[in-house]
Amino acid sequence: xxxxxxxxxxxxxxxxxxxxxxxxxxxxxxxxxxxxxxxxxxxxxxxxxxxxxxxxxxxxxxxxxxxxxxxxxxxxxxxxxxxxxxxxxxxxxxxxxxxxxxxxxxxxxxxxxxxxxxxxxxxxxxxxxxxxxxxxxxxxxxxxxxxxxxxxxxxxxxxxxxxxxxxxxxxxxxxxxxxxxxxxxxxxxxxxxxxxxxxxxxxxxxxxxxxxxxxxxxxxxxxxxxxxxxxxxxxxxxxxxxxxx
Amino acid sequence: xxxxxxxxxxxxxxxxxxxxxxxxxxxxxxxxxxxxxxxxxxxxxxxxxxxxxxxxxxxxxxxxxxxxxxxxxxxxxxxxxxxxxxxxxxxxxxxxxxxxxxxxxxxxxxxxxxxxxxxxxxxxxxxxxxxxxxxxxxxxxxxxxxxxxxxxxxxxxxxxxxxxxxxxxxxxxxxxxxxxxxxxxxxxxxxxxxxxxxxxxxxxxxxxxxxxxxxxxxxxxxxxxxxxxxxxxxxxxxxxxxxxxxxxxxxxxxxxxxxxxxxxxxxxxxxxxxxxxxxxxxxxxxxxxxxxxxxxxxxxxxxxxxxxxxxxxxxxxxxxxxxxx
Ligand SMILES: Nc1ncnc2c1ncn2[C@@H]1O[C@H](COP(=O)(O)OP(=O)(O)O)[C@@H](O)[C@H]1O
Ligand SMILES: [Mg+2]
Numbered sequence: 001x002x003x004x005x006x007x008x009x010x011x012x013x014x015x016x017x018x019x020x021x022x023x024x025x026x027x028x029x030x031x032x033x034x035x036x037x038x039x040x041x042x043x044x045x046x047x048x049x050x051x052x053x054x055x056x057x058x059x060x061x062x063x064x065x066x067x068x069x070x071x072x073x074x075x076x077x078x079x080x081x082x083x084x085x086x087x088x089x090x091x092x093x094x095x096x097x098x099x100x101x102x103x104x105x106x107x108x109x110x111x112x113x114x115x116x117x118x119x120x121x122x123x124x125x126x127x128x129x130x131x132x133x134x135x136x137x138x139x140x141x142x143x144x145x146x147x148x149x150x151x152x153x154x155x156x157x158x159x160x161x162x163x164x165x166x167x168x169x170x171x172x173x174x175x176x177x178x179x180x181x182x183x184x185x186x187x188x189x190x191x192x193x194x195x196x197x198x199x200x201x202x203x204x205x206x207x208x209x210x211x212x213x214x215x216x217x218x219x220x221x222x223x224x225x226x227x228x229x230x231x232x233x234x235x236x237x238x239x240x241x242x243x244x245x
Numbered sequence: 246x247x248x249x250x251x252x253x254x255x256x257x258x259x260x261x262x263x264x265x266x267x268x269x270x271x272x273x274x275x276x277x278x279x280x281x282x283x284x285x286x287x288x289x290x291x292x293x294x295x296x297x298x299x300x301x302x303x304x305x306x307x308x309x310x311x312x313x314x315x316x317x318x319x320x321x322x323x324x325x326x327x328x329x330x331x332x333x334x335x336x337x338x339x340x341x342x343x344x345x346x347x348x349x350x351x352x353x354x355x356x357x358x359x360x361x362x363x364x365x366x367x368x369x370x371x372x373x374x375x376x377x378x379x380x381x382x383x384x385x386x387x388x389x390x391x392x393x394x395x396x397x398x399x400x401x402x403x404x405x406x407x408x409x410x411x412x413x414x415x416x417x418x419x420x421x422x423x424x425x426x427x428x429x430x431x432x433x434x435x436x437x438x439x440x441x442x443x444x445x446x447x448x449x450x451x452x453x454x455x456x457x458x459x460x461x462x463x464x465x466x467x468x469x470x471x472x473x474x475x476x477x478x479x480x481x482x483x484x485x486x487x488x489x490x491x492x493x494x495x496x497x498x499x500x501x502x503x504x505x506x507x508x509x510x511x512x513x514x515x516x517x518x519x520x521x522x523x524x525x526x527x528x529x530x531x532x533x534x535x536x537x538x539x540x541x542x543x544x545x546x547x548x549x550x551x552x553x554x555x556x557x558x559x560x561x562x563x564x565x566x567x568x569x570x
Contacts, residue, residue: 088318
């Protein structure tokens with residue numbers, strides 16, 4: 001545990017040591033504002049809820065999370081610090097978890113900084129704050145899943161840009177598998193096998209994020225996101241082991 | 246402290262390290278000497294647990310590197326060849342991180358950091374970020390990281406590479422001083438470094454250990470080792486060589502120099518020379534022949550000759566086998 005904390009602390013301070021962290025947070029806040037108020041029709045909905053806010057998170061994260069995570073392992077490899085890290089008296093798993101947790105906390109900080117929107121909606125009306133909490137939990141879990149995938153892709157290559165692109169593609173697939181236009185299309189294509197469409201959609205973050213937005217924190221959805229994280233981080237360990245041999 | 250048995254590493258079909266064994270005890274400094282691509286770094290990476298060996302065993306302080314990597318790694322300080330460090334951290338931040346991950350905290354940690362900052366002459370740059378440092382400072386920062394926990398075992402891959410002559414000397418002195426209480430391995434392609442620092446040297450070429458011993462022992466293996474030089478006046482080289490060639494103890498002679506009335510002849514011993522045998526015989530002959538002797542001395546082989554002879558002869562052999570094939 002101590003080692004994980006030490007690794008996470010270093011990683012997190014590395015984020016804030018460069019202006020990139022602040023630029024990222026500003027962009028994140030601007031984009032969430034833009035999507036919520038301009039595209040999502042926050043006011044037009046005329047309801048006291050954050051539906052318009054959470055609706056866009058799967059798409060926002062599609063680019064922002066890979067941008068945060070792409071350097072995690074590719075930089076260690078490129079700078080040669082992987083050799084230092086892996087000869088320190090820690091297990092590879094501690095390093096992987098420590099680095100992941102740091103980036104996840106960073107994303108959490110960005111998410112927490114959207115609190116003015118919660119205050120706004122509470123000021124304007126009388127929203128169900130339980131639903132809002134559910135939305136935040138779901139959003140944070142989804143960010144963790146994207147991040148773990150990025151963790152894996154950044155272990156595969158020394159090149160951050162390649163890690164970014166692969167992550168975006170993988171996360172996009174995880175969105176599209178449950179995106180209504182795609183599922184509707186699939187239902188038309190395979191009208192006889194609704195179970196297939198359901199099966200494909202069950203791998204989508206959209207499917208699992210939906211209930212959270214309604215304020216339902218269902219253990220199945222939590223397990224889905226945690227499984228994506230567990231699987232990706234475990235694969236990261238396998239990749240790191242193979243590049244060291 | 247360090248025990249390495251029959252270490253092998255293959256990359257694809259290429260054998261980078263081929264059956265290397267050695268032990269290093271506390272108080273010893275083992276130098277790895279070899280040309281680029283010899284397998285020095287690969288060996289060190291296996292000793293420090295960065296990469297697993299294809300075959301063979303590494304144990305450090307009794308901990309097997311495969312069975313108990315964390316236990317073994319606790320005892321080791323490692324300076325990789327490229328001396329990496331996190332570019333976005335300050336020197337102080339980086340050293341704090343290294344100390345913490347080595348289990349130091351509180352006053353002990355600050356003391357350890359102060360100590361390495363002083364040892365590695367980093368006072369002027371502690372608040373500077375690593376990516377703005379010059380190569381020498383960067384190198385010393387990583388060096389400081391490797392000794393912050395005062396490890397029993399120190400593995401350093403080309404620790405003086407890229408330093409200016411003054412820094413080189415300081416680092417060598419530091420290694421020598423630390424070697425009194427630690428088990429140290431370091432690699433280099435600089436020959437004087439081995440002579441200046443090591444208690445033992447291993448010459449590695451194409452993954453194999455081609456020579457192993459104290460710098461003095463390796464020196465003695467050199468071609469010139471034990472040869473006796475004789476400088477005389479007023480006589481021809483051919484006469485001198487004729488008389489010396491006739492001696493039982495002498496295998497052959499060469500003329501090093503022949504200038505106006507002064508000759509310098511070298512007599513090589515047969516087999517392994519016993520101390521002073523050849524020089525005694527040469528001196529006796531010179532006395533009997535009443536030569537006007539200017540100087541007699543025995544050559545101590547130089548390590549770089551040992552080194553180059555071994556690597557060269559191997560190259561010749563592989564060239565030959567290539568031609569045959
Ligand atoms: N990760 C690797 N993959 C493939 N070949 C490697 C790898 N690391 C080292 N080698 C090869 O192994 C040989 C030994 O390299 P190295 O140990 O770095 O030599 P040295 O440190 O003595 O210069 C070289 O021929 C090098 O090309
Ligand atoms: Mg090397």
